[in-house]
Each structure stands twice: as structure tokens, then as C-alpha cells.
Amino acid sequence: MRTPKFLITLTTLLAVLTACGGEGGSGAGDVKVPDDPAQVKGDITYAIWDVNQQPAMQEVVKAFNQTYPGVKVSISLATFDQYFTKLKTQASSDNLPDVFWMNGPNFQLFAANKQLAPVANLADAKNYPQALNDLYSLDGTQFGVPKDFDTIALWYNKKLFADAGVAAPTAEWTWDDYKSTAAKLKTALGPKGIFATGDELGNQGNWYPAILSNGGHIIKDGKSGFGDAKTVEALQFWSDMVKQGYTPSAAQGADIRGRDRFFAGKAAMMWNGNWLVSAALKSPVKDDLAILPLPKAPSGDRKTVIHGIGNVMSAKTKSPEAAAAFLSFLGGKEAALIQAKAGAANPAYNGTQTDFVKSAPYALQTFIDAAAQYSEPYPVSKDTAVWNKLETDLILPALGGDKPMSEVGAEVAAKMDEALGKEK
Amino acid sequence: MKSDGRWPWLFVGPTFAGVLVFYLWPLGKTLYDSFTEIGPFGGSTWVGAENYSRLVADGEVYRAILNTVVYTAIVLLGIPLAVVFASLMNRPGLRFAMVYRTLFFLPYVAMPTAISLVWRIIYNGDYGVLNQALGVIGIDGPTWISTEWFALVAVGLVGLWMSIGFNLIVLSAGLKGIPSELYEAAALDGAGRLQQFRAITVPLLTPSIFFLSVITTIAGFQLFDMLFALLGPTNPVMPKTQSLVFLFYNAAFDNNERGYGAAVAVLILLVVGLLTLFQFRFQRRWVSYD
Numbered sequence: 001m002r003t004p005k006f007l008i009t010l011t012t013l014l015a016v017l018t019a020c021g022g023e024g025g026s027g028a029g030d031v032k033v034p035d036d037p038a039q040v041k042g043d044i045t046y047a048i049w050d051v052n053q054q055p056a057m058q059e060v061v062k063a064f065n066q067t068y069p070g071v072k073v074s075i076s077l078a079t080f081d082q083y084f085t086k087l088k089t090q091a092s093s094d095n096l097p098d099v100f101w102m103n104g105p106n107f108q109l110f111a112a113n114k115q116l117a118p119v120a121n122l123a124d125a126k127n128y129p130q131a132l133n134d135l136y137s138l139d140g141t142q143f144g145v146p147k148d149f150d151t152i153a154l155w156y157n158k159k160l161f162a163d164a165g166v167a168a169p170t171a172e173w174t175w176d177d178y179k180s181t182a183a184k185l186k187t188a189l190g191p192k193g194i195f196a197t198g199d200e201l202g203n204q205g206n207w208y209p210a211i212l213s214n215g216g217h218i219i220k221d222g223k224s225g226f227g228d229a230k231t232v233e234a235l236q237f238w239s240d241m242v243k244q245g246y247t248p249s250a251a252q253g254a255d256i257r258g259r260d261r262f263f264a265g266k267a268a269m270m271w272n273g274n275w276l277v278s279a280a281l282k283s284p285v286k287d288d289l290a291i292l293p294l295p296k297a298p299s300g301d302r303k304t305v306i307h308g309i310g311n312v313m314s315a316k317t318k319s320p321e322a323a324a325a326f327l328s329f330l331g332g333k334e335a336a337l338i339q340a341k342a343g344a345a346n347p348a349y350n351g352t353q354t355d356f357v358k359s360a361p362y363a364l365q366t367f368i369d370a371a372a373q374y375s376e377p378y379p380v381s382k383d384t385a386v387w388n389k390l391e392t393d394l395i396l397p398a399l400g401g402d403k404p405m406s407e408v409g410a411e412v413a414a415k416m417d418e419a420l421g422k423e424k
Numbered sequence: 425m426k427s428d429g430r431w432p433w434l435f436v437g438p439t440f441a442g443v444l445v446f447y448l449w450p451l452g453k454t455l456y457d458s459f460t461e462i463g464p465f466g467g468s469t470w471v472g473a474e475n476y477s478r479l480v481a482d483g484e485v486y487r488a489i490l491n492t493v494v495y496t497a498i499v500l501l502g503i504p505l506a507v508v509f510a511s512l513m514n515r516p517g518l519r520f521a522m523v524y525r526t527l528f529f530l531p532y533v534a535m536p537t538a539i540s541l542v543w544r545i546i547y548n549g550d551y552g553v554l555n556q557a558l559g560v561i562g563i564d565g566p567t568w569i570s571t572e573w574f575a576l577v578a579v580g581l582v583g584l585w586m587s588i589g590f591n592l593i594v595l596s597a598g599l600k601g602i603p604s605e606l607y608e609a610a611a612l613d614g615a616g617r618l619q620q621f622r623a624i625t626v627p628l629l630t631p632s633i634f635f636l637s638v639i640t641t642i643a644g645f646q647l648f649d650m651l652f653a654l655l656g657p658t659n660p661v662m663p664k665t666q667s668l669v670f671l672f673y674n675a676a677f678d679n680n681e682r683g684y685g686a687a688v689a690v691l692i693l694l695v696v697g698l699l700t701l702f703q704f705r706f707q708r709r710w711v712s713y714d
Contacts (some may be wrong), residue, residue, distance in 0.1 A: 081657075085677050091468045113465045140433075250660040251570035255549045365674070383464075386679050397660035 029211070032121045033328045034321045041070035042319030044326060047100035047195040048075060049083040052278060056344035063338060064329045071322040084385075091115050096314035098323040099330070102144050104135050104307050105384035107355035111138040112382055117315045119145055122324055128348045129306065131377040136310040144310030146348035148339065151370040152209050152294060152304040155262065155276070156269035159288035164188035169269065173295040175210075175237055178269075182246035185268050196246040198258035198267030201238060201399055203391055204305060205272050208379065209294055210234035213301035218379035222420055224387070227413035235395065235405040242400025246348035250396045274346050277360050281343075291363045293370065306375035308348050382423040387416045451693075457686035464680035469622070475687035480590050485688070487664065488671045489695070491576055495667065496644030498580030499587055503636050506591030509557055511625050513592070514599045525592070532589030540653035543582050544569065547654075569655050575665045583647070591636055598632035630711040638703050645696045648673065 034040045047055055054077060061073045064400060076097055078086050078228050090096050096115060110116050120142040125133045128146040136144030154169060161168050166184045169177070182196035189196065199206050216231030218224075225231050241247040248258060248267075259276060261267040263283035271294060280289055296302045311330045317323045329335055336347035343359035346367065357364040381387070389413055398408045458475055460468040479485055513524050531539060546553050549567030558565040568578045602624065610620050648669040655662055666674070668688065676685030 088464055088677075088680075109464055113463065115465060251567045252549060254656060254659045254661075255544075255567050256551075352481035360551075383680065389674075389678060392658050392660075393663045396658070397663075 017213050021177045022157050033324055037068050037325070038070065039200075040068055040321050040325050042322035043072045044098035044317070044319050044322050045074050045076050046326070047083075047087070047097035048077055049080040049101060051077060051079075053339070053344045056339045056342040057369050059342065060330065060335045060336045063302070063334055064326060065079075067329070068322070068325055071319075071326065073326060087285060092368050094316050096316065098317040098319060099311060099313045099327050101147070102136070102310045102312045103387055104378040104380045105135055107144060107310065107312075108138055108382045108384070110312070111141075111143045115315055116143040117313045117317070117320070117323075118143060119313065119327060122328040122374060127331070127333075127350050129350070129371055129375075131371075131375055132310070132348055133307045134377050135307070135380065136312070144312045145327060147309040147311050147330065148345035149306055149308035149348050149371055150273045150275050150346065151306050151367045151375055152205055152273050153366045154269060154270055154292045155272055155280075155368060156290055156292070157262070157267075157285055157288050158264065158290050159285070160185075160189060160194065160265065160268040164268070168290075169292055169295075171293050174300075175295050175297060175394070178295045179237075179241065179244075181247070182241065182269075183244070186244075186246055190245070190267065193266065195248055195261060195267040196272040197241065198260075198262035199238070199247045200253055200258035200270070200272070201242070201247070201250055203388065204307060205270075206238055207235060207391075207395070208305045209271060210237055210297070210305060212305065212376050213294070213297035213299075214300060215297070215301065219381055219420075222381065224413040224416035224420065226409045228409075229406075232405045232409040235399070235409060239401070239405050247400075251402045256339060274364065277362070277364065278343060280362070281360055288355065291366050293366055302374050304375050305378045306371050307378040309345075328393060381420055383419070386419045390415050390419065403420070437473055454689050457683055458690045460683045460686075462682040468683065471683065471687045475684045478684060479687050479691060481694055484663070484666075484671060486666075488666055488668045491665055492645055492647060492667045495580045495583065495647050496641055498577065499583045499644045500586040500637060500640055502587045503633060503640065505584075506588050506595055506636075507626065507629060507633065509588065510592050510595035510599060511621060514596060525596075528592050529589035531586045534586075536586070536649050538652045539582065539586065540650050542576075542656070543654055546702055547578050570659055570661050571663050572664050575655055575659070575661050579647070579650055579665075581652060582654065583644070587640060587643075591640075592634050594636055595629060598629045602628045627712055631713055634703070634707050634711045638700055641699055641703070645669075645692060645699075668695075 001195040033282070046057070046061070048054065052074065057075055061075065064073065065071070083101075087096065087100065087106075087110075091110070091113075100270065102110065102116075118141050123145040125142065129149060132146035132149055133142065136142065136146065154173075156169055158168060164185050165188065166181060169181070173181075178197075185194075185196035201207075208218060209230045211225070214230045214234040214237075216225060216228045216234055218231070226235075238247070242249050248256075248261065258267060258270055259279070262270050262272075263279060263285060265285045265288075278288060281287075294302055294304060309326055313323045315326050330360060331349070333349055333352060336352040337355060339345050340347045340352055340355035340359070340418035346353055346356045346364075351366050357368065394412050394415070395408060398405070457468070459470060459472060461471045461474075462468040500638055501661065504697075509528065512518075513528075518524075545551075547568035549555060549565070549570075552568070554568065555565035566574050568574050585627065606624050606628075607620055610624060640661060645667075647667040651662075651665070651670055651695055653666055653675075659665070662670075669692065672685050672688040675681045675688055
């Protein structure tokens with residue numbers, strides 16, 4: 001039978017997970033980059049989750065081997081949905097990959113539980129945006145080297161605006177302009193089954209930038225910001241967009257993601273990140289797209305979160321020297337340029353973004369300027385994933401509904417504070 | 425009686441070791457874990473019955489039980505349907521019987537995830553085939569996979585559709601075991617096809633039907649993969665549609681609460697165990713082995 005096996009597998013997995021657990025200890029200590037590259041030998045594993053970036057990462061390994069011929073790096077790929085589950089399983093049995101990708105929401109969990117080696121000696125923090133260094137430090141210790149970064153901007157479809165006879169967006173737009181233009185777009189394009197916006201009602205792409213622009217906050221001093229009046233106003237803005245039928249509801253979004261509508265020419269604009277550039281270039285509307293800074297909040301302020309992948313190394317790696325050498329190389333200019341030229345990611349290394357900006361005929365500089373001028377760190381705590389789930393479970397279904405966001409926000413805040421209180 | 429010595433153990437050994445390592449030990453371990461709190465990277469503390477008192481107080485659990493029961497009930501409807509299909513298909517002289525059998529069985533051998541992706545397209549609110557068809561007769565269909573209750577029914581229907589193939593195989597085997605003299609005798613006595621179906625086919629199929637209802641109930645309570653693939657973990661109605669196993673997955677793997685997850689797993693085991701026990705007790709009333 002197919003299904004019964006599944007439960008057995010899960011329970012076995014559960015049992016195996018817990019059976020081999022032990023308290024973390026720091027085996028790697030304060031590692032340093034070895035002096036003589038030729039003397040460094042070892043087999044190490046590098047875990048990543050993005051298949052689109054795999055070719056570029058292989059290029060990086062090849063370049064690394066020119067200097068360090070004695071180190072064999074195997075790339076291990078798992079899809080994002082399973083990536084962190086797999087890592088936690090591996091960590092429980094002291095089998096973490098030697099070097100691996102990390103993201104903001106999961107970082108503190110791994111760092112606080114002594115799974116990561118400190119990396120301050122391996123890369124110069126000056127080379128990366130401050131917000132990213134902060135994202136990968138815990139209690140003043142640096143545990144991750146920023147790999148790339150993403151910010152949010154306004155994407156729009158020039159052709160659909162022209163078809164609708166509506167004036168194109170400008171960099172001076174406010175939320176009111178966004179809403180009133182959406183109304184016009186809905187009248188003109190709605191009958192053709194085209195949405196005014198393809199916003200996905202996600203935290204990183206939609207609420208966080210809106211909340212921060214409006215002067216609200218998501219988490220501050222270990223307390224939730226979802227009860228804050230400014231935060232609630234920002235959520236209400238998105239709720240209204242859905243209620244008016246400008247933005248697909250969460251239910252409609254579960255059917256077809258907003259970005260898929262946008263890239264199919266079925267939505268005219270959206271707030272989204274620079275990780276979509278390669279998808280945009282492959283879409284049928286690739287020649288009609290343009291990018292502008294996000295619309296401003298009523299106060300005239302504009303903010304985006306900045307997030308990026310970090311390269312980290314296991315505290316218990318069996319080849320600390322080889323892993324340190326590789327991590328240091330990953331954090332360097334050469335590795336950054338390889339990734340930028342491939343259009344794989346927008347590298348975090350200061351001054352290497354030009355190649356990425358040139359990789360598509362859109363105003364990609366907008367994302368770089370956003371990072372430098374009006375970005376705030378991605379909100380995290382010790383166990384971010386737990387309250388991220390609260391956000392999706394409670395806020396997402398309520399957007400566009402009759403329940404005022406002040407009630408929803410208060411509920412999220414209460415539950416989130418409870419979760420934050422349990423963090424260790 | 426003369427002992428057989430050590431030889432029997434040699435033959436039973438491998439299977440026994442497998443059962444011990446992959447079934448019994450994890451079972452015991454899960455039971456133990458359900459009384460502990462386990463950190464995200466291992467290390468457990470004994471917390472007594474705390475996970476269970478939380479389980480009782482957790483409103484999500486009751487909704488998950490209800491959802492699982494509704495899903496199982498829908499899938500169980502596949503058994504009477506399959507009885508009808510099986511007896512139609514086993515009529516002597518039916519042409520293309522092999523074709524029908526293949527068509528019915530195909531969904532069962534296909535991968536649930538792949539099937540889920542196809543059904544996602546069928547159920548799509550704006551462009552899906554289902555709503556297009558409903559539109560023809562003037563019904564404005566919902567966004568099936570993201571509307572409360574509809575989503576659960578949508579998953580249940582796919583589960584039902586997938587289970588028919590397996591049901592048919594079991595029931596066809598059962599039908600083959602019914603002596604044709606019975607039908608001939610009934611026909612001589614003037615019984616019509618429908619009467620034959622009621623008086624001979626169904627009663628003599630009850631052992632197969634009983635087997636299927638036990639298996640289907642157990643499988644129904646383990647609903648997870650289709651929910652995950654058809655609805656998607658971030659679906660807005662997921663909190664109102666999740667099954668018990670989904671709850672377990674969330675606790676153990678998303679929320680890093682493996683002790684609580686283990687308690688949910690024990691609950692699933694208990695519920696399934698009780699239901700199966702009940703079915704075995706109740707079978708005397710309706711299953712005939714003559």
C-alpha cells in the first residue's frame with residue numbers, strides 16, 4: 001500500500017531525527033584562511049537550493065580549484081521547500097554540509113544552536129551592505145558571508161497601460177496614485193480578464209515594504225509590531241486593494257500566483273523583487289516590462305526590506321581548512337563577478353552589481369539604489385519561521401475580507417508575542 | 425512435540441529484524457518522544473503529559489479530526505461505486521473489458537503529486553475546465569482549491585477517483601470467487617439482474633467490501649501528500665482544511681515542536697486503531713463468509 005508506508009517513513013524519520021541528537025559544540029572554532037593554498041586538501045559539500053543558480057555555482061567551484069587544486073567541492077541541491085527540513089535533519093545527526101546557503105528567517109535558529117562557525121576572519125564586512133552583515137550576525141558575532149541581495153520595486157507592463165489609455169507610473173507615485181490608477185485599469189482591462197495588479201500579498205514583497213514605508217514595524221525589541229496603528233494602516237491598504245477587486249485575492253492567488261498572471265500579460269503592475277529578472281526575460285511579455293521605485297506611503301516615505309542569501313559553514317565540519325578557504329573565496333570579488341555575469345543573482349559584494357544591472361533591459365539599478373538609499377533589514381528573530389507561518393495563516397486569508405485589519409493585526413501580535421516568548 | 429530447533433528463526437529473522445527496526449522501535453520511540461520536548465537540533469527534556477494536555481486544548485486538532493473524517497467518508501463512497509462498476513465490468517461477454525479495467529486502474533498507479541498538479545488545473549477558478557463546464561449551465565463556480573469546505577471536497581473527490589482502481593481489482597477477484605451456478609439457479613427461479621445483484625453479488629462480496637473499508641479508512645486517515653500538492657502549504661484555507669497528518673508535519677517540521685508532533689502521531693495511531701477495532705467487531709453483523 002502506498003499511503004501507510006508514508007506515515008511509517010515519517011515516524012521513522014522522526015525517530016531517527018531525534019535519536020541521534022546531541023548538544024552542539026564548536027569543532028571548527030575561530031577558523032582562518034590557510035596560508036598556503038597548495039597544502040589545503042579535503043572533500044567538502046556545498047548545499048544550495050536554486051537550480052537556476054547551479055551552473056554559476058559550478059563556475060565558482062571551477063575558479064576556486066585554480067587556486068586550491070587539492071579541495072574537491074561537491075554541490076548538493078535540494079528544492080527550497082525541503083531544503084531547511086533536510087538541513088535540520090542533517091544537523092541533528094551532526095552531518096551538516098561543510099558550506100551551505102542560509103536565509104534570514106532560518107539563520108538565528110542555526111546560529112543560536114551552535115551549528116555555525118564564526119566567519120569574521122574569512123571575509124571583510126566592509127565589502128557588503130551593512131543590513132546584510134547585520135542579518136547574518138548574532139550577538140555581535142558574524143556567522144555568514146553575504147552572497148547576494150534582493151530588494152523590492154514596482155514592476156509594470158507598458159503595453160497594458162497603453163492599451164488601457166492610462167498614464168504610466170512615475171517614481172513620484174504614492175499609494176493613492178497606485179490605488180486610483182488600479183481603479184482605471186480595472187475599468188479598462190477587467191472585462192478582458194486582466195487584473196490591475198498581480199501583487200502576491202506576500203510579506204517580503206508587499207506588507208513589509210508597506211509597513212516600513214508607513215512608519216510601522218514588524219518586530220522590535222523582541223515584541224511584535226502587528227498591533228501598531230501604522231502597521232495596521234499598511235495592511236489595510238492591501239486589504240482595500242483586494243476588496244476593490246484590483247488585486248487578486250489570496251484564494252485567487254492560490255490558484256495562479258500573481259507573478260504568473262503578470263508574466264502572462266494578465267496583470268498590469270506589481271510590487272516584487274529582483275529575483276524575478278530571469279523569469280521576466282523568459283516571459284512572453286519580456287519586451288513590455290519596466291521597473292520603477294515603489295510608490296510612497298501617504299507620509300511621503302518609501303522603504304523596502306533588503307534580504308539576501310548568506311554563505312555559512314558548519315561548526316562541525318571535518319575539513320575546517322578547506323571549508324574556510326572555500327567560504328572565503330565565495331565571499332570574494334571573483335565569485336561575485338561570476339554570478340553577476342551569469343545573471344544568476346545580484347551579488348552582495350560592493351561594486352560588482354554592474355554586470356547584473358546589464359543582464360536585462362530593465363532599470364535594474366532601481367534595486368541597487370533601493371538597497372543603498374531606503375532599505376531596512378529583513379525582520380527576524382531566533383525562530384522566525386514560526387511567526388512567518390502565523391502571518392500567512394492569519395493575515396493572508398483576511399485581506400479583502402470584512403474583518404478590519406486592526407482586529408487581525410491585534411490577533412497576530414498576541415500570538416506572535418506568545419511565540420517570541422517561547423524562543424530560546 | 426519435537427522442537428524444530430533454530431532453523432525457523434533463520435527464516436523469520438530477516439523479516440522480524442525489519443519489523444523491529446522499521447516498525448516497533450520507531451513506534452516505541454515516538455511514544456516516548458510524545459512525552460518530551462525536543463529542540464530543533466535534538467536534545468530532549470521530559471515534560472510528562474504536557475503535549476497531550478496541549479493537544480486536548482488545541483482547537484486546530486478538532487478541526488483536523490473533522491476534516492480527516494469528512495475526507496475519509498468521501499473516499500469510502502468509492503466502495504459502493506466500485507461494487508457497481510465491478511459487477512458491470514464482470515458481466516460475461518462484455519466487450520473492451522480490458523480497456524475499462526486499464527482506464528479505471530490508471531489513476532491508482534500514477535503518482536499522487538503528478539495527479540494533483542493536473543487537478544489543480546481542472547479546479548482552477550478562472551480558467552479551469554470544471555468551472556468552464558459549470559459556466560455552460562449557468563453556474564458561477566468557486567475557486568475550488570481555496571474556498572473553505574469546497575477545497576476539502578475537491579481533495580476528497582480526487583482521492584475517491586484514485587481509489588476506484590484498487591477497489592475494482594479487489595472486488596473483481598471477489599466476483600471471480602462467486603460460483604456461476606448460483607446465478608444460473610437464480611435465473612431459473614426467475615430472478616432479474618437487479619435481484620441477482622442484491623441477493624447474490626452483494627452478500628457474497630461482503631468479505632472484500634469489509635477488507636476495502638478497513639484499508640480505505642486507514643489510508644484516509646493518513647491524508648497528506650494530496651493536500652500538500654493540490655492545495656499548497658501556503659493556501660489561505662489550509663488552516664481550515666488540514667488533516668491530522670498535516671498537523672503533525674507542521675508541528676514536527678515547520679514549528680520545530682517534535683514532541684508535540686509525536687503526540688499528534690500517537691493520536692492518529694489511536695484513532696485509526698480504535699476505528700479498525702470497531703470495524704472488526706461490527707463485521708459480524710454484516711459480513712458473510714459462507
